[in-house]
Amino acid sequence: MNNGQEKKVVIELQDVRRDFKVGDEVVHALRGVSFKIYEGEFVTIMGTSGSGKSTLLNQLGCLDTPTKGEYYLDGVAVRTMSKSQRAKLRNRKIGFVFQNYNLLAKTTAVDNVALPLMYNSKYNARERREAAIEALKAVGLGDRLEHKSNQMSGGQMQRVAIARALVNDPAVILADEATGNLDTRTSFEMLVLFQKLHKEGRTIIFVTHNPDIAKYSSRNIMLRDGKIREDVVNTNIQSAADALAALPVNQDD
Amino acid sequence: MTAIANNAFRSFLSMLGIIIGVAAVIIMMAIGQGSKQSIRAEISKMGTNIINIRPGARQRGGVRLDPSAMQTLKVEDYEAIVNNKKYVTYVSPEVTASGQCIFGANNTSTTMYGESLEYLDIKQWELKDGDCFTDDDIRKGAKVCVIGQTIVEELFSNTNPVGKNIRFKSIPFKVIGVLKEKGENSWGMDQDNVIVAPYTTVMKRLNAQTYFSSITCSAITEEMTDNAIDELTAVLRENHKIREGADDDFSINSQAEMMDTMSSTMDTITVILVVAAAFSLLVAGIGIMNIMLVSVTERTKEIGLRMSVGARGIDISNQFLIESIMISLTGGILGILLGWLLTLAANAIGLPASIPAWSILVSFAVCTVIGVGFGYFPAKKAASLDPIEAIRYE
Numbered sequence: 007m008n009n010g011q012e013k014k015v016v017i018e019l020q021d022v023r024r025d026f027k028v029g030d031e032v033v034h035a036l037r038g039v040s041f042k043i044y045e046g047e048f049v050t051i052m053g054t055s056g057s058g059k060s061t062l063l064n065q066l067g068c069l070d071t072p073t074k075g076e077y078y079l080d081g082v083a084v085r086t087m088s089k090s091q092r093a094k095l096r097n098r099k100i101g102f103v104f105q106n107y108n109l110l111a112k113t114t115a116v117d118n119v120a121l122p123l124m125y126n127s128k129y130n131a132r133e134r135r136e137a138a139i140e141a142l143k144a145v146g147l148g149d150r151l152e153h154k155s156n157q158m159s160g161g162q163m164q165r166v167a168i169a170r171a172l173v174n175d176p177a178v179i180l181a182d183e184a185t186g187n188l189d190t191r192t193s194f195e196m197l198v199l200f201q202k203l204h205k206e207g208r209t210i211i212f213v214t215h216n217p218d219i220a221k222y223s224s225r226n227i228m229l230r231d232g233k234i235r236e237d238v239v240n241t242n243i244q245s246a247a248d249a250l251a252a253l254p255v256n257q258d259d
Numbered sequence: 260m261t262a263i264a265n266n267a268f269r270s271f272l273s274m275l276g277i278i279i280g281v282a283a284v285i286i287m288m289a290i291g292q293g294s295k296q297s298i299r300a301e302i303s304k305m306g307t308n309i310i311n312i313r314p315g316a317r318q319r320g321g322v323r324l325d326p327s328a329m330q331t332l333k334v335e336d337y338e339a340i341v342n343n344k345k346y347v348t349y350v351s352p353e354v355t356a357s358g359q360c361i362f363g364a365n366n367t368s369t370t371m372y373g374e375s376l377e378y379l380d381i382k383q384w385e386l387k388d389g390d391c392f393t394d395d396d397i398r399k400g401a402k403v404c405v406i407g408q409t410i411v412e413e414l415f416s417n418t419n420p421v422g423k424n425i426r427f428k429s430i431p432f433k434v435i436g437v438l439k440e441k442g443e444n445s446w447g448m449d450q451d452n453v454i455v456a457p458y459t460t461v462m463k464r465l466n467a468q469t470y471f472s473s474i475t476c477s478a479i480t481e482e483m484t485d486n487a488i489d490e491l492t493a494v495l496r497e498n499h500k501i502r503e504g505a506d507d508d509f510s511i512n513s514q515a516e517m518m519d520t521m522s523s524t525m526d527t528i529t530v531i532l533v534v535a536a537a538f539s540l541l542v543a544g545i546g547i548m549n550i551m552l553v554s555v556t557e558r559t560k561e562i563g564l565r566m567s568v569g570a571r572g573i574d575i576s577n578q579f580l581i582e583s584i585m586i587s588l589t590g591g592i593l594g595i596l597l598g599w600l601l602t603l604a605a606n607a608i609g610l611p612a613s614i615p616a617w618s619i620l621v622s623f624a625v626c627t628v629i630g631v632g633f634g635y636f637p638a639k640k641a642a643s644l645d646p647i648e649a650i651r652y653e
Contacts, residue, residue, distance in 0.1 A: 069567065069647050090571040097569020108564045109651065112265050146538040170568070 015078075016177050016209050017043040017066065022075035024061050027162045035061040037232035043178070043211065048204040050220045051213045053229035056126070060182075063213045064253075067100055067180050068092045082154035097125050101171025105183035107163040109155040115142055118153045119169045126174065141169040145199060166220065168199060174189075178209045185219070191253055197222050197246035223248045262584055265575060266554075274463040274590035276543025277629065281594025281622050282601060283536035284389040288618040289602040291529025292612035295522055301332050302518045306383055307481040310347075310488060310516040312474040312495070330470040331499060331508045337474060339498045348479055348486035349377035352471040354461045358428040360410065360454065362420075367413035369484065371427055373461025379405075379438075381477045389421040389436035400459040405436040407451035423494050438647075484513045540625060543590070544633040551637035553585050562641050563649025572642035583634025584627060591626030593618055598620070 013210045024036040035058045043049055053059040063071040065077055068084050069092075080099050084092065096102075101122075109118045119138035123129040129137065142148055145165040156165060164184065171179050181200070185193035200224060204210055212223060220226040222245045228236035263270045281354050314331040334567055337352045345348065356371035358368055372378070379391060393404050411420055420434045426431075432454075441450040462468055478487035555562070562575055565573070568576075605612040 064647050069569070090573070093566065093571040093574075094567050096567060102567050104564075104650070108560065108567075110561060110564075120566070125565075125569040125571070125574055174569075 013044040015042050016045050016080055018078040020076045022065060022072045022077055023178050024065065025073045035232055038138060039234055041227065045209055046207050048210045048223040049225045049230065050223040051211060051226060051227045052215060052217060054215060057229040058232040059213055059229055063180065063182055066211060067102060068096050097122055098174060099177040101174065101176035101179040103167050103171045103181040103184045105186040107167045109163055109166055111206045112154055112156060114154055115147060115166045118155060119173050121170060122174045137173050141173040142195060144172060145169045160188050161195055164188060164196055181212045183214055191206060194246050194250040198250055201246050203244055263582060269550065270586055271621060273546050274586055275288055275589025276546040277587050277626060278594040278597055280536065280540035280543045281591050282597035283539055284533055284622060285595055285598025285614060285618055286534040286601045287536050288529060288612060289612040289614045290387040290605060291525060291532065292615045293613045295525040296523050296613065297611040302514060305514060307379060307515050307640055308478040310476045310484065311512045313510050332471040332474055335588055336495055336498050338493060339494050343494050344536035344560050346479055346483045346490050347476045349477045349635050351375040351378040351475050352458050353473045353475055354458050354466060354471055356461055356465045361426045362414035365414045367410060369410060369452050369454055371456055371461060373453055373458035375458060381475055384438045386436045387439045391607060397457040397459050400463050401433045401457060402432045402460060404428060404432040404436060404454050404456040406434055407438045407453040408440040408455060409452040411437055428465060442646045462546055481515060481586060484515050488513060539552055540629060544629040547583055547586055548633035548637060551634055553577060555637050555641040559644065559649045562644050563652065567650055568645035576642035579638035580631060580634045582632030587626045587630035595622055
C-alpha cells in the first residue's frame with residue numbers, strides 16, 4: 007500500500023494480542039497482529055478454523071477488546087472503551103453481515119433493515135423507514151419492502167442483512183462467512199453485490215475460509231496460528247458478474 | 260412488543276395469572292366496600308343516636324361470670340337517668356322474656372320486650388293500629404301489649420287483633436296496638452317478631468326480677484351521643500357509688516360506636532381477603548418472571564444481533580422491562596374489567612358490592628410494580644449477555 011498518504015486509514019491494528027483462559031491454560035488466539043485497512047478496500051481475511059479468524063473479527067467488530075496492543079477504528083482507540091461506548095461505536099461505524107443472516111423473525115424487510123437506527127436517537131420513525139427503503143433499493147430488494155423474513159429465500163434474506171449493514175452508512179462492512187449458507191449461484195450473486203458496493207467506495211472486510219473469494223477482493227490477509235502469514239494486494243481482481251454468467255443455468259433451478 | 264404479539268397465546272397465559280389476581284382483588288374490595296356501606300346504611304336506619312346501657316363491665320379479653328354483676332341496673336338507675344337527663348331525650352328500661360305465645364289454636368315462639376312508653380320513640384317504630392300502653396298501664400303493671408306484624412300473621416291470620424287476648428307463657432295479655440312492618444335487619448333478624456309490653460308487667464308478672472337486662476336511651480342528636488354517654492356514665496357511677504378510678508359495673512354502647520366497630524370489622528375482613536387475593540398476584544408475577552426468562556433464552560440470538568448493531572445493555576433491558584410491564588398492565592386492565600363484570604354479577608345475585616375508585620388505581624400501580632419487579636431479573640440477565648456468544652447461540 008504505497009498510496010497510503012492519499013487514502014484514509016479506516017482500521018489500524020498495532021500488535022494486537024488476545025489471550026483466553028481455558029481452565030488453567032492460556033490460549034493465545036491472536037499473537038500480535040498489525041495491519042492497516044484503507045478506505046475503499048475490499049479485504050478478505052482467510053484462515054482455517056483455529057487460525058484466530060473469529061477472534062480477529064470480534065476485535066474488528068468492537069465486540070471484544072485486545073489483551074495487548076491497540077486498535078483504532080476510524081481514528082478512535084477501541085481498547086479502553088466501555089461496553090456501551092463500543093455499542094455506540096458499532097452502531098455508527100460498523101455494518102455486520104452474518105453467515106446465517108440473523109434477521110428478526112416474522113418481521114418485515116424494512117423493519118429488519120431499520121433495526122440499527124432504532125438505537126440511534128438522531129433518527130425518527132419516518133427517517134428510519136426512508137433510510138431502510140433506500141438501503142433495500144441499493145441491494146435490489148426495492149420490490150420486497152414489506153416481505154417478512156420467513157417469506158424470503160436465503161439470498162433475499164442475505165440481501166436484507168446486507169441492506170441492514172448499509173443503513174447506518176458505516177465506515178466498514180464486516181462480513182462473516184456471508185456466503186457460507188448459500189448455494190453457488192446465490193453466493194456469486196452476493197459477491198456481485200459486494201463488488202458493486204466496493205466500486206461505490208465502501209470499505210469491506212470479508213472473513214471466510216473459502217479461498218475462492220479472495221479472487222474477487224482487492225486484498226487478501228491470510229491468518230495462521232494467530233499471526234498474519236500473508237498480506238497481498240490482488241492486482242487481478244476478477245469479476246463476480248462474469249463468473250455468475252459463466253455458471254450453467256440449470257444447475258440451480 | 261412484537262414479541263408479545265408473536266407469542267400471543269403464551270403471553271395470554273402468563274397474563275392470565277395477573278387477570279385472575281387483579282379480578283380477585285377488585286371483587287374482594289368491592290364486596291368489602293359494598294357490605295360496609297349496606298351495614299352502615301342499615302345501622303343508621305335503626306337510629307344512630309341510640310345508646311344502650313348493659314349491666315356488667317365492658318368485657319375486655321375474658322368473660323366475667325359473676326352473676327351479681329349482671330344485676331346492677333335497677334329501677335333507681337332508670338329514675339336517676341330520667342330525672343337528670345340533659346343530652347338524653349328518651350329512656351326505656353328493658354326486660355325480656357322468651358316463650359310461647361298462644362291465640363286460639365295458633366301458637367308461635369317469640370320474645371316479649373318489657374319497655375317504657377318511650378321505647379317506640381327511641382326505635383322510631385310506629386303503630387299501624389290501636390294505641391300504645393300508657394303511664395297508668397306501667398304503674399299498674401297492666402297485662403297489655405303491642406305486637407309486631409309477624410305475630411299478627413302467625414296468630415291472627417291477618418284478622419284485626421286489637422282488643423283480643425293472647426296468652427304469653429300462660430298469662431293473658433290484651434292486644435292494644437299493632438306495629439308497622441319493619442322487615443329484617445342486616446343480621447337477618449325479624450324485627451316484626453316482637454311483643455312490646457310495659458316493663459313493670461314483664462318484670463313482676465313474668466320474670467319476677469328486680470333488675471333490668473338493659474336500658475335504652477336516645478341522645479338529642481347523633482352528634483350529642485358522646486355527651487349523652489358522659490352524662491349517663493356520671494349518673495350511673497354516682498348512683499352505684501363507684502369510687503374514682505374504679506371500673507364501671509355497667510357498659511354503655513352507642514349505635515354510632517357499633518357502626519364504627521362493624522366498619523372496622525368489615526375493614527379487617529376486607530384486608531384479609533385482599534391480602535389473600537394479593538398472594539395470587541405474587542404468584543402471577545413469578546409466572547411472568549418465568550415466561551420472561553424463557554423469552555430471554557429463546558431470543559438469545561436476537562439479543563446478540565441487537566447488541567451487534569449497537570444496542571447497549573440498557574436498551575436490551577428496557578426492551579424486556581417494557582415487555583413485562585406490557586404483559587402485567589394488559590393483564591391488569593383485563594383483570595379490572597373481569598372484576599367489574601364479577602361485581603355486576605354479584606349485584607345481580609343480591610350481594611352488595613361496589614368498586615372503590617382507588618382500588619383501580621392501586622391495581623394499576625401494583626401491576627406496574629409487578630412488571631418492573633419481576634421483569635427486572637430477566638431483563639438484567641438479557642442485558643448482561645455477551646454479544647459474541649449470544650449471536651452464535653443455537
